[in-house]
Amino acid sequence: MxxxxxxxxxxxxxxxxxxxxxxxxxxxxxxxxxxxxxxxxxxxxxxxxxxxxxxxxxxxxxxxxxxxxxxxxxxxxxxxxxxxxxxxxxxxxxxxxxxxxxxxxxxxxxxxxxxxxxxxxxxxxxxxxxxxxxxxxxLPKDETTAIFSEELIGRTAVIILGEAKQHSPAQAKVKDQFGQIHYILVEPEDDEIFSQGQSVILSEKTSIGFLAVSV
Structure with missing residues (x-):
């Protein structure tokens, strides 16, 4: 041995x-x-x-x-x-x-x-x-920090992939109240374009993601 x-x-x-x-x-x-x-x-x-x-x-x-x-x-x-x-x-x-x-x-x-x-x-x-x-x-489990999607409304998200246009969402990431990061689809609420790296504020939940407005 x-x-x-x-x-x-x-x-x-x-x-x-x-x-x-x-x-x-x-x-x-x-x-x-x-x-x-x-x-x-x-x-x-x-x-x-x-x-x-x-x-x-x-x-x-x-x-x-x-x-x-x-x-x-x-x-x-x-x-x-x-x-x-x-x-x-x-x-x-x-x-x-x-x-x-x-x-x-x-x-x-x-x-x-x-x-x-x-x-x-x-x-x-x-x-x-x-x-x-x-x-x-x-191992003992920590208290869950899962949230409802609607709780992200009003938070600032960052576009991380592509450009977001009306009816053509792009991928973004947003941090919730627990510090967790979520990946979501975002499209502008108005007739504008969100570029990659741009920060936006989530304003409304949709069937596939969120509407957002410029910061």
Whole structure:
């Protein structure tokens, strides 16, 4: 076992498990101190992540970018980031060591670190996702901050994609009273054009989005 852990081909996995133990001790110390990892690292997450359409049912269309979708698929933002890192390091380290053990049983050799390290990174991701999903169900839930669409009326939105014309809405983002960002469709209330990057005030809810006026 010690030879498996200390073999140069397995350094990536040994280091991952070592970091996992260190982060686990840190999390335990935070819990003993009456806190926890919630908010410790999560402040570095993108604002869009915690407000993706999968996190809150606001009844509005949204289309976060692929990077945000990937983070959300991995359940980053649904569990404290420090706990997610512990899960990732554990699954990655164990996946690599198990794969190396099986390969060694058949060949008496280990995979090259340049092959097995990136390969296990992709292999372990579904396991990381389902492990995080399980932990997310166990952890206490915060009070919901889901809102009704009409509560956004009167707030300032920013056009982020295309130009908005009457009967031709463009995508915009708006922050609600909880600091969450929502992606909505906006069109002018009057005969004008809203350009990308322009700030507008939401004035009325429509069947597909909102009407807005210039700031």
């Amino acid at each position: 010690w030879e498996l852990i200390t073999h140069p081909s397995n350094y990536a996995f040994s280091i991952s498990l070592s970091l996992m133990f260190m982060l686990g001790i840190l999390e335990l110390m935070l819990l003993i101190a009456g806190g926890g990892s919630q908010g410790l690292l999560d402040q570095f997450l993108p604002d869009d992540l915690s407000t993706s359409p999968q996190h809150a049912d606001t009844g509005m269309d949204g289309s976060p970018n692929l990077f945000i979708q990937l983070l959300d698929w991995l359940y980053i933002g649904r569990v404290p980031l420090l706990i997610w890192l512990i899960i990732f390091l554990t699954v990655y380290g164990l996946t690599g060591l198990i794969a190396q053990t099986v390969f060694y049983q058949f060949t008496s050799h280990y995979f090259s670190a340049w092959i097995i390290a990136p390969a296990c990174l992709f292999i372990c991701m579904p396991l990381v996702r389902y492990s995080s999903m399980l932990i997310a169900k166990i």
